[in-house]
Amino acid sequence: MGSPVYMQIFEDIKKKINNTELKPGDIVPSEAALCRDYGASRMTVRKGLALLVNEGYIYSIPGKGNFVSKPESNKYTIYFDEMENPINRVDQTRLLEVTIIMPDEKLAGELCTTRNKNVIMIRRLFYTEGVPVAYDVKYLLYHKGMPIVEKEIEHATFTEMISNNMPIFALKKEIMIYAQIPDEEIKRHLNIYHNLSLLVVEQKLFDKEEKPMGLGITYFRGDYIRLQGTNA
Amino acid sequence: MGSPVYMQIFEDIKKKINNTELKPGDIVPSEAALCRDYGASRMTVRKGLALLVNEGYIYSIPGKGNFVSKPESNKYTIYFDEMENPINRVDQTRLLEVTIIMPDEKLAGELCTTRNKNVIMIRRLFYTEGVPVAYDVKYLLYHKGMPIVEKEIEHATFTEMISNNMPIFALKKEIMIYAQIPDEEIKRHLNIYHNLSLLVVEQKLFDKEEKPMGLGITYFRGDYIRLQGTNA
DNA sequence: GAGTGGTCTAGACCACTCA
DNA sequence: GAGTGGTCTAGACCACTCT
Known part of the structure; x- marks a missing residue:
């Protein structure tokens, strides 16, 4: 004792x-x-x-x-990382595009910005053992110190892209998970020829003033990823 | 101050x-x-x-x-309830079947039991505004006080089914989320005629000795549900 | 041996609730 | 006014690390 x-x-x-x-x-x-x-x-x-x-x-x-207390019976903790999940991990990435765009209505709304503000768009493919498993798009509000060097972006997770110049403790993050049928472009990128679902994960990062800093959408092949969590 | x-x-x-x-x-x-x-x-x-x-x-x-500390940058808290989610809620349920089954190899493995032990299977449909939005299957290891009365099962969430006779604080729960194409049976139940993804959520409940008590699988229409979380 | 965090005491004063 | 939790003090002894 x-x-x-x-x-x-x-x-x-x-x-x-x-x-x-x-x-x-x-x-x-x-x-x-x-x-x-x-x-x-x-x-x-x-x-x-x-x-x-x-x-x-x-x-x-x-x-x-x-x-x-009355127990919170439906609360779960999950760990999500674009590059690594319980049944697989991304071992290779391919940068498709890095450009500056003007956001459309919807994106401007999501990022709480206006249509005339610059947004960095990054499109990538993730591979596991040579097979494309996810198509990834990030939209970052431009601010000083933003990584636009390909070398820095290619293999970085969303958090890494932003935490280069922002203390990571201050970040608030939101996640949204849903299932979707792939469109033709994604089918082409992910070599999907038959019927297959996508698991889509949207991540939104906020600064300490609760203003959005970026939006990331990752389209995973449904047979590639499972998200796991516990109430611990 | x-x-x-x-x-x-x-x-x-x-x-x-x-x-x-x-x-x-x-x-x-x-x-x-x-x-x-x-x-x-x-x-x-x-x-x-x-x-x-x-x-x-x-x-x-x-x-x-x-x-x-080094911050845990990829930890999220999500609230999941079969009956209620951020963009919709189940307002009606239909009990398809309640039976006692002998588990197959896979299910027996999941529940850490043997193939000669009784398992209660409950199949339901969930509706929102008259439209079927999810197909739900639960497997419960039988134990005393288990609800097998239809009235008690029909509208209950997984946690409610089990917490009737088990202090809820002791429950450990695991969740698994993935995307899938519906099979013919599910298409029929959910009135799916065109291409549509399912978001599948598996819940597993454990007692305080970490032994599984039940497995629940809910197949949501992809256009019906989104799971949300934050790192708060 | 000097410095660190971990545990613990026996008081104190406060604001609050309830009868 | 008696009981409750919230904050705070000024000590104490311990096991541990570092040099």
């Missing part, structure tokens, strides 16, 4: 919640009561309770008490 | 990390130094640092110091 007191408190209460001995909405014994039960000081008890709060088991209402 | 001292410490250091004034791998000023800087007690300083640890900004090495 070498484990710290606050850990005991944490584990004990967690067990009671998992046993339904304490149910969502129930009040947890008060801090003073826990101090008595464990012969511990209040700071120690609070440290145990803080762990339960962090893991979403309980929440506090000042002046009232600590209460058992 | 009514905000607590520990919050000041937290914000200040966070800002320095986002400014790259402190870079990944750098050492954070020692707790003693921060006590001096802020005229605060050690417990207060430690509370501020604990926040940074929780949010993944720093980590501690006992006897050495606190260090700035």
Whole structure:
């Protein structure tokens, strides 16, 4: 029993919640009561309770008490990287095009910019063992230090392109996942001759002021990629 | 400036990390130094640092110091619910079948069971505004209190089916997302006559001993669903 | 041995809720 | 006014790292 007191408190209460001995909405014994039960000081008890709060088991209402939470049952954590996924990895890329474009209505809206502002467009193909597995398009709002050198762009992930000149902790990212039938251009790029679905992943990156910095759309062959996640 | 001292410490250091004034791998000023800087007690300083640890900004090495982390740049949180998604919601369901089956090799493997154990199979259709949008199959390992009453199953999400008799906090869940072309049966169920992709979401639920309790596969019309997430 | 973080105490004052 | 959680202090002892 070498484990710290606050850990005991944490584990004990967690067990009671998992046993339904304490149910969502129930009040947890008060801090003073826990101090008595464990012969511990209040700071120690609070440290145990803080762990339960962090893991979403309980929440506090000042002046009232600590209460058992309703679990968030449909929350998942997934790790996504254009270049690497649970069943495969990109081992080669081909740069199709790097150009400056004027965005159309839709793209300007997505990037919260106007149609007369320059946008860098990067189109690439990703390969695994010589086979094209994904078609990738990025739109970056131009700003100083932006990589427009082919060498820097060709093998970079979206985050890498932008984090060259932007501290990465400040980035907010959104992801959108959907399924689609390939159009003729994508079929040609990905050597698709028969019926095949695409898994499309859109990534949008924001700066710390919540302004969009870029949009990336990756069209994966459906038989190439699976995204995995857990509620851990 | 009514905000607590520990919050000041937290914000200040966070800002320095986002400014790259402190870079990944750098050492954070020692707790003693921060006590001096802020005229605060050690417990207060430690509370501020604990926040940074929780949010993944720093980590501690006992006897050495606190260090700035490398950010996890490809981690996303998504909320998935069979019945409800960002662009639509299921407003009606139809139970196609509830039966007891013996699993085939593949399913037995997925559920870590043997081919002679009973498995409950539930097949349903989901509708939005009268249109079939998803075909849903669940496989549940039978155990006491399992819902086999149609009324209880028809409108339940996967988690609800199982959490009736199992404390929900103990559940571990895995999710897998991929794109697929519909087979003839699914085309018939979902009234698909032209080319259309499916977005397939597999959910696997585990008990607290990490043993699988059930597998759910939902085949969504590609034009019906988009999954969204953020790195928040 | 000096410095570091990890655990813990026994108090304190505050704002809040509830009866 | 009694009870609750939120913040904070000024100490303490420990195990650890580094030199």
